[in-house]
Amino acid sequence: MMEQKTTTALPLDSAITPFKKKLNSSLTKKPISVLQINLGKRCNLACTHCHVEASPQRTEELSPEVCNQLIQLIDRFPQIQIVDLTGGAPEMLYGFGSIVEAARAKGKQVIVRSNLTIYYEKGLGHIPEYCARHQLRIVASLPCYLADNVDKMRGSGVYKTSIYALQWLNRLGYGQNPNLILDLVYNPQIPSSDDFALTPNQASLERDYKVFLQEHFDISFNNLLAITNLPLGRTKFHLEHKKLYKPYLHFLESHFNSTIIEHLMCRNELSIDHLGNVYDCDFNQMANVPAKTRDGKTLTVAKLLEAGTLDLIDEIQTAPYCYGCTAGCGSSCGGTLI
Ligand code: SF4
Numbered sequence: 307m308m309e310q311k312t313t314t315a316l317p318l319d320s321a322i323t324p325f326k327k328k329l330n331s332s333l334t335k336k337p338i339s340v341l342q343i344n345l346g347k348r349c350n351l352a353c354t355h356c357h358v359e360a361s362p363q364r365t366e367e368l369s370p371e372v373c374n375q376l377i378q379l380i381d382r383f384p385q386i387q388i389v390d391l392t393g394g395a396p397e398m399l400y401g402f403g404s405i406v407e408a409a410r411a412k413g414k415q416v417i418v419r420s421n422l423t424i425y426y427e428k429g430l431g432h433i434p435e436y437c438a439r440h441q442l443r444i445v446a447s448l449p450c451y452l453a454d455n456v457d458k459m460r461g462s463g464v465y466k467t468s469i470y471a472l473q474w475l476n477r478l479g480y481g482q483n484p485n486l487i488l489d490l491v492y493n494p495q496i497p498s499s500d501d502f503a504l505t506p507n508q509a510s511l512e513r514d515y516k517v518f519l520q521e522h523f524d525i526s527f528n529n530l531l532a533i534t535n536l537p538l539g540r541t542k543f544h545l546e547h548k549k550l551y552k553p554y555l556h557f558l559e560s561h562f563n564s565t566i567i568e569h570l571m572c573r574n575e576l577s578i579d580h581l582g583n584v585y586d587c588d589f590n591q592m593a594n595v596p597a598k599t600r601d602g603k604t605l606t607v608a609k610l611l612e613a614g615t616l617d618l619i620d621e622i623q624t625a626p627y628c629y630g631c632t633a634g635c636g637s638s639c640g641g642t643l644i
């Protein structure tokens with residue numbers, strides 16, 4: 307798989323420019339239209355690159371109280387167009403079905419971020435049919451179309467199970483029926499030297515994925531989303547272990563592209579954790595950097611309900627890992643940005 311090889315242009319011992327200084331202004335919020343909910347940190351896998359640090363041993367998940375508050379939020383705010391469910395493995399976590407059904411009843415688009423192997427866990431074999439019945443958009447991780455790379459990142463046998471799962475989804479009409487959208491997510495390998503690379507061109511990588519998966523497994527899908535690894539969670543841990551954390555940030559900063567700013571996913575999104583706390587994006591959630599109101603207060607779902615508005619944030623909280631979203635063609639949970 308071809309990546310755009312580029313070495314960092316900045317001296318490795320220089321300081322990382324604060325992201326806000328790079329922008330010459332603060333990053334401002336637009337009206338909220340996307341609610342991304344992290345249902346918890348439990349997952350049947352424990353991938354090497356996971357920024358959530360999810361695993362089967364994690365126990366954090368939504369409570370009935372926060373789940374009810376989220377359903378009220380979805381019911382009360384027509385401006386929420388997309389409800390994006392993530393985790394951990396959202397399908398195995400408390401509140402998945404209730405939130406899906408509340409959101410679909412209100413006509414929202416519902417995205418479920420799936421690792422595919424979850425369909426083969428005990429008691430979860432109904433999930434593919436459930437997703438099709440409710441016309442959920444599935445955004446499925448397949449960090450490479452080659453088996454070795456996937457198994458290296460996600461665990462032995464994950465590629466084979468993912469292929470079976472994709473064939474199952476195709477049999478249900480996913481990837482073919484216009485109401486059953488199936489997108490795949492590409493993640494680069496974690497760098498093992500300072501010969502860093504930008505995420506490959508999304509359109510040409512999508513063509514490679516489509517040709518390979520069709521020819522070898524008769525699999526079809528809609529879009530490929532190419533996502534840059536942000537230096538957070540296990541990715542940060544591995545980079546630090548190899549003394550590559552700061553060089554990687556330098557590399558990302560040296561590929562800063564100001565035209566991305568307008569399209570960043572944090573501009574119109576609220577990210578909610580399993581306790582109901584509010585963040586500007588999933589990355590800030592994992593770094594424990596909460597969203598702040600214009601008078602400097604943190605937010606919860608309960609506070610949003612009490613205030614009767616979703617638009618209480620003026621300035622988005624930023625950090626050095628934001629350079630991962632603005633390098634090259636940009637990156638978001640929806641793939642590249644330009
Ligand atoms: S990357 Fe996704 S599938 Fe892998 S451990 Fe994290 S949440 Fe689970």
Ligand code: SF4
Pocket residue numbers: 570571572573586587588589590622623624625627628629631
């Ligand atoms: S990490 Fe990315 S999405 Fe999150 S605040 Fe920074 S630029 Fe925005």
